[in-house]
Amino acid sequence: MVTTLTLTPTATGSGLSSGSSRGSSGKLYYAGPGAGRPAICKPKRGESSVVIRCQSMKTDEPKAKMNILDSASNLLTNFLSGGKMGSMPQAEGAVSDLFGRPLFFALYDWFLEHGSVYKLAFGPKAFVVVSDPIVARHILRENGLSYDKGVLAEILEPIMGKGLIPADIDTWKQRRRVIAPGFHALYLEAMVKVFTDCSERTILKFERLFEGEETKGGRTIELDLEAEFSSLALDIIGLGVFNYDFGSVTKESPVIKAVYGTLFEAEHRSTFYIPYWKIPLARWLVPRQRKFQKDLKFINDCLDDLIRNAKETRQETDLEQLQKRDYLNVKDASLLRFLVDMRGADVDDRQLRDDLMTMLIAGHETTAAVLTWAVFLLAQHPSRMKKAQAEIDSVLGQGRITFESIKKLEYMRLIVVEALRLYPQPPLLIRRALKSDKLPGGHKGDNNGYAIPAGTDIFVSVYNLHRSPYFWDKPNEFEPERFLVKRGSQGIEGWAGFDPARSPGALYPNEIISDFAFMPFGGGPRKCVGDQFALMESTVALAMLLQKFDIELKGSPESVELVTGATIHTKNGLWCRLKKREDIQ
Numbered sequence: 001m002v003t004t005l006t007l008t009p010t011a012t013g014s015g016l017s018s019g020s021s022r023g024s025s026g027k028l029y030y031a032g033p034g035a036g037r038p039a040i041c042k043p044k045r046g047e048s049s050v051v052i053r054c055q056s057m058k059t060d061e062p063k064a065k066m067n068i069l070d071s072a073s074n075l076l077t078n079f080l081s082g083g084k085m086g087s088m089p090q091a092e093g094a095v096s097d098l099f100g101r102p103l104f105f106a107l108y109d110w111f112l113e114h115g116s117v118y119k120l121a122f123g124p125k126a127f128v129v130v131s132d133p134i135v136a137r138h139i140l141r142e143n144g145l146s147y148d149k150g151v152l153a154e155i156l157e158p159i160m161g162k163g164l165i166p167a168d169i170d171t172w173k174q175r176r177r178v179i180a181p182g183f184h185a186l187y188l189e190a191m192v193k194v195f196t197d198c199s200e201r202t203i204l205k206f207e208r209l210f211e212g213e214e215t216k217g218g219r220t221i222e223l224d225l226e227a228e229f230s231s232l233a234l235d236i237i238g239l240g241v242f243n244y245d246f247g248s249v250t251k252e253s254p255v256i257k258a259v260y261g262t263l264f265e266a267e268h269r270s271t272f273y274i275p276y277w278k279i280p281l282a283r284w285l286v287p288r289q290r291k292f293q294k295d296l297k298f299i300n301d302c303l304d305d306l307i308r309n310a311k312e313t314r315q316e317t318d319l320e321q322l323q324k325r326d327y328l329n330v331k332d333a334s335l336l337r338f339l340v341d342m343r344g345a346d347v348d349d350r351q352l353r354d355d356l357m358t359m360l361i362a363g364h365e366t367t368a369a370v371l372t373w374a375v376f377l378l379a380q381h382p383s384r385m386k387k388a389q390a391e392i393d394s395v396l397g398q399g400r401i402t403f404e405s406i407k408k409l410e411y412m413r414l415i416v417v418e419a420l421r422l423y424p425q426p427p428l429l430i431r432r433a434l435k436s437d438k439l440p441g442g443h444k445g446d447n448n449g450y451a452i453p454a455g456t457d458i459f460v461s462v463y464n465l466h467r468s469p470y471f472w473d474k475p476n477e478f479e480p481e482r483f484l485v486k487r488g489s490q491g492i493e494g495w496a497g498f499d500p501a502r503s504p505g506a507l508y509p510n511e512i513i514s515d516f517a518f519m520p521f522g523g524g525p526r527k528c529v530g531d532q533f534a535l536m537e538s539t540v541a542l543a544m545l546l547q548k549f550d551i552e553l554k555g556s557p558e559s560v561e562l563v564t565g566a567t568i569h570t571k572n573g574l575w576c577r578l579k580k581r582e583d584i585q
């Protein structure tokens with residue numbers, strides 16, 4: 001079956017009122033009516049439209065045709081923007097740029113063509129795409145509370161409720177004040193033990209595979225490491241956030257299935273621009289929505305049980321005392337325990353459940369993706385893998401990793417951040433202006449800034465910033481050492497440069513040190529609360545893996561196709577060959 005959409009290029013560029021989503025096979029699908037894979041025909045000479053044929057998986061027949069881009073809406077957008085935004089460069093890429101590959105690739109090409117602030121007409125909507133650190137800093141930090149999560153909040157609210165990510169500003173202020181202190185130093189130190197225990201479980205599983213039937217005691221095993229990292233990250237987030245052991249590294253269970261079903265739907269919704277699930281009865285009539293409602297209920301019941309349990313054993317404590325607990329030796333060091341025990345932070349169960357669900361989703365796949373891409377990059381750079389292993393051998397030997405040893409594993413930490421630079425999770429941050437604003441001119445001084453009307457939707461492209469040729473030497477190369485290069489030496493004129501002195505004591509480079517040229521966890525008031533948790537978790541897991549194994553890709557790097565949802569994934573898994581190390585010093 002083919003659905004044909006006619007997209008009419010206008011003076012403001014081509015537009016789409018659709019998106020793409022990750023199908024159950026992990027493919028990128030066109031997500032408009034009659035969702036299926038697109039085949040793009042560029043307009044013939046003299047034609048004013050671009051035809052997109054969307055094939056569903058079964059047949060090839062045309063189904064419908066409709067005009068979705070109407071130039072009046074673009075004129076309206078220009079009008080609303082008071083002319084000023086109208087002078088903003090507009091992306092006029094071929095519609096084909098948007099399909100068959102993740103959106104952020106097309107946004108990168110247009111960034112190189114149109115500059116670091118441009119407008120992209122997207123069906124009846126226009127998005128402003130920002131790839132400049134000064135403008136990003138303004139939107140995220142300096143004027144951060146004048147923007148909310150816009151489209152993203154609309155999509156995630158049915159799953160995360162009033163959790164921090166989609167929360168309205170008032171709820172966010174209240175909850176952020178309570179949740180952020182939960183990630184204090186002693187908690188993070190205790191979490192290192194959770195990271196090592198869970199990583200050990202994964203490694204034990206791999207070691208058993210060497211003895212298994214298929215390998216027959218052979219020297220290599222083949223595995224989809226992306227799937228393994230996903231299980232590992234799920235176990236860690238369950239224990240760290242609500243003291244629940246999913247045990248997903250070693251078993252399957254209904255709750256794990258429900259969690260994956262829900263994560264999958266969160267992912268689907270964040271890439272599917274037509275919120276069909278809001279249509280009355282869709283939750284009962286559309287099978288995947290029925291399944292989603294069932295999964296959600298299953299997890300919500302499970303979270304409600306955990307919350308009830310935590311409340312029944314509540315030990316009300318002042319914040320200061322809570323942060324001094326002996327986290328290394330308590331039975332339950334979780335964030336849930338902290339949130340329930342904090343004096344004066346009484347909150348209804350529904351809000352707590354939203355908080356936990358948000359952290360489960362925000363902290364799971366992001367970390368799994370960092371590990372996946374770090375391995376993908378290292379496997380293509382064996383000398384860097386050896387360098388990392390040499391560091392691990394000298395710092396840890398065959399011993400266990402601790403909070404203190406993370407400080408000594410400098411190269412490992414740089415590998416993690418370099419993987420985040422090249423594959424930021426998520427690659428785009430989404431905002432909507434709550435009131436009119438004036439963006440500052442970009443670092444190149446190529447504009448005087450643009451007026452932004454209230455309601456403007458913005459993509460801050462972290463991917464573009466992280467691969468900007470204006471800020472990074474050889475931006476597409478994997479070079480963890482680059483973070484050791486100090487201010488000015490990246491040779492960027494007009495940009496304050498890379499300066500560790502701005503964030504003394506930071507274990508990992510961050511947005512402050514780089515003045516927003518590197519911002520894997522966002523920045524400003526809505527910066528990730530779990531950044532240090534995630535960075536240490538990734539460092540520990542990767543170091544423990546490399547301590548024991550050499551890793552190669554099973555196929556060529558080109559065969560590892562990339563797709564995006566909320567995070568950047570592989571299309572068919574990261575299949576690797578693991579060999580027990582023979583060179584352990």
Ligand code: HEM
Nearest residue numbers: 164359362363366367425429520521522526528529530534
């Ligand atoms: C490598 C792993 C991770 C990455 C790359 C990552 C990235 C991000 C980014 C970029 C944001 C900002 C989103 C925006 O401004 O729109 C964010 C927000 C958030 N992250 Fe993470 N994250 C990671 C791990 C975690 C973990 C482990 C947790 C919890 C345990 C977590 C909890 C959150 C929460 C609650 C927010 C919303 C903060 C707010 O709005 O106040 N994240 N994350």
